[in-house]
Amino acid sequence: MTNGNSPPALVIFDCDGVLVDTEMAINEVMSANLARYGLQLTPAACLALFKGGRMTDAMTQSRKMGAALPDSWIDEIYEEMHARLEAGVAAVEGIHEVIGRLDQRGIDLCVASNGSEKKMSISLGHAGLWDRFQDVLFSAHTHGVAKPDPGLFQLAAERFGVAAGHCVVVEDSVPGVRAARAAAMPCYGYAEHDDGKDLSVAGAEVFRNMRILPGLLGI
Template sequence: MTPDLIIFDCDGVLVDSEPVSNRLLVDNLARHGLSLTFDEAMGLFIGGTMAGVGEKARSLGADLPDDWVDEIYAETYAKLREGVDPIPGIPALLDQLDTVGLPYCVASNGSEEKMGITLGSTGLAPRFDGRRYSAHTLRVAKPDPGLFLHAAADLGVDPAKCLVVEDSPTGAEAARRAGMPCFGYAPEGDGARLAAKGAQIIRDMAEIPALIGIQAA
């Protein structure tokens, strides 16, 4: 089925920011008494809000200051401003969607500012003008389906005719609860955590056109 709208997550789906952000997070938490490997941090925190990351880190023994969320955002944004790359295949995929007139948007648990930084540094920002949805702004975060449902309603599309592209179990769960099919982007590993939430695993963004029945460029 060709969808009427594709809803992309941002970090790890449009922009390759997850490794940068999580390495910085590992270093930050180590300063606050919690030692984690990069893989452990990715498994624990990917797809969550920063407030949720802080709560989980405290439960694991981190001694975080009251203003930790502001601290980690400042460090993260400074690092991201040094530049990140688009996820391989994303520019070409968006070109194909534009060619066939298939609408798309981005819905992220990250802030508007963070999306502006990462989409801006990759040159993708103009493609999502007026079609960015942030959990910070709307005050509803994945796995709650409200972020995706708001995006669909704002763009006048039936949720059942939307397709979500996600890289985290949190996002896949939000898609499932919204009644939207989901492609789980898993370029490495088996994608089992995404599949457990009902996502159809893809390894490469170049798979998407054939899967949704549009012509390759």
């Protein structure tokens, strides 16, 4: 997918579900919280509905589905999620080796996420990745632009001085894939827990084992 199968100059990673295995933990919190407000959804259903989106959109959608959420709900759900992440989450299997390979080749790396910097600091910290990425984070909360808008990816490319065609995005959500496509950046869709059909339809090249990513990138 990269130009002439040559390695990219910049790899932009999503955070949750790509660098850190947080998705089920976060959606268990979401499921339990929404149940208190009258909306019964399994963690898997929460993941399917809200994956990769903004919390404001999750709030709007949950209210439409019958949840009696207070106006302070976003602060509440983030507090509960942060407490769960503080209990510990693991890095995605194989990601440390992948980062090591990319660093050896001198390829720039960064993170672009719809999540807050606080959330990323907790999850990346527990996964042993905070030191590597703390200075190259692009958060929708900080920059005021969220996927599927391409703005976060464009900011990252501008920061590193890399043209869109020489970037690669690694995502696990449809909004993230759509953002990459809107930014004219090749995108790999990581689908560890399903067939990744939704990612493929959105325009990503799907893979299911993180350890094969360097080969996909021509390394």
